[in-house]
Amino acid sequence: MRGWTTMDDPFRLFEEHRNLLFAVAYRMLGTAADAEDAVQDAWLRWSAGDRTGVADPKAYLVRITTNVALDRLRSAQARRETYVGPWLPEPMLTSPDVAEDAEMSESVSMAMLVVLETLSPLERAVFVLKEVFGYPYADIAKALDRSEASVRQLGTRARKHVEARRPRFEAGGAERRAATERFLDAVTGGDVNLLMEVLAPDVALWSDGGGKVRAPRRAIFGADKVGRFLVGINGVPYQGVEPADMRFRRVEINAEPAVVVDGPDGPISAFTVDIDPDGKVRTIHLVANPDKLRSLAEGRRLPM
CATH class of the missing domain: 1.20.140 (Butyryl-CoA Dehydrogenase, subunit A; domain 3)
Structure with missing residues (x-):
């Protein structure tokens, strides 16, 4: 050569x-x-x-x-x-x-x-x-x-x-999208009972605010605690954005069905979910650190 x-x-x-x-x-x-x-x-x-x-x-x-x-x-x-x-x-x-x-x-x-x-x-x-x-x-x-x-x-x-450490069960794209839709409907509806139906008993929620915005500083475990947390933040202003001004956008993030929550000036959070063999949400990754939302704000796509 x-x-x-x-x-x-x-x-x-x-x-x-x-x-x-x-x-x-x-x-x-x-x-x-x-x-x-x-x-x-x-x-x-x-x-x-x-x-x-x-x-x-x-x-x-x-x-x-x-x-x-x-x-x-x-x-x-x-x-x-x-x-x-x-x-x-x-x-x-x-x-x-x-x-x-x-x-x-x-x-x-x-x-x-x-x-x-x-x-x-x-x-x-x-x-x-x-x-x-x-x-x-x-x-x-x-x-x-x-x-x-x-x-x-x-x-x-x-x-x-x-x-x-990797997930033992990998749901297909259609399954993940359907589960994400059910989860989003439950979150936006503010119904803890409906949430309990879509959350796995041992679900874990990890939230990254980086100390720059309001977010749990420790993981939340268990369907009851995660469900109550999600219902508690529903309908509450976040980062100065009123609930009426928030928009939930379905997207593909890191090759997974996901949701971006937009405010008037751009994304204020994004989350992805992992699904267990029963089609329930077992892990929620919620990113709210503004420094980690710039690519979403710019619409930049990850080259594979």
Whole structure:
């Protein structure tokens, strides 16, 4: 294979792979802002570096982006230890047809990204590159500057960790949409009895306000407590927005049926739900931190 030459345009080559680099960085970091910063850092390294020996620009760019994301993830994990309340990934819009690719859609689901947060930075890097994008261990070892044996060990440990924590039942798209609709009808109706019918007995609600808006700082467990909480916030002003000015919008977020709550000036919250084998809601991820609603406000879609 030939190396990079002065006849090639570094900007064109970078832009050709930008979506892939963002997709890798987002799964590594969990927020669009951090992923975009990582991609920008990768561009600076790519444009300023010596590319004469680069035979495969795509692999080289993924390697740069992965290592930039690793550095940022190590720093981010330290910051998240002092984060106010639960930390949830930043929700991003996806196209409905994304769900047709089950493996790719699962890799960006809120539930999966939450599980990935429990991995070490290196485990997360190996899992994302191997399990999501299908890179061989030999290539991952080269990208991370580690032995193939150690990378295989990291991959095995990460996969076992994820398998132990990922949802045991994956509802189909139609089932999830129907369950989301039933849940939304119950929430907006303010009927705790109806809510109890759609919530699993052991349902958990995780809410991320980041200390910037009103939100529970601890997870809420159990259908009774979650139902009463949801009924309690229904019909109450939030972030200065009156209930009459709120609009509930059905969308696809992270390849899942979801709801965005809009105020006059843009989104004020978004939630996704996970469904159990009985078609009931077992987990609710509610994001209200304004910093994590920017992509939804911009209508930005996640490249897969």
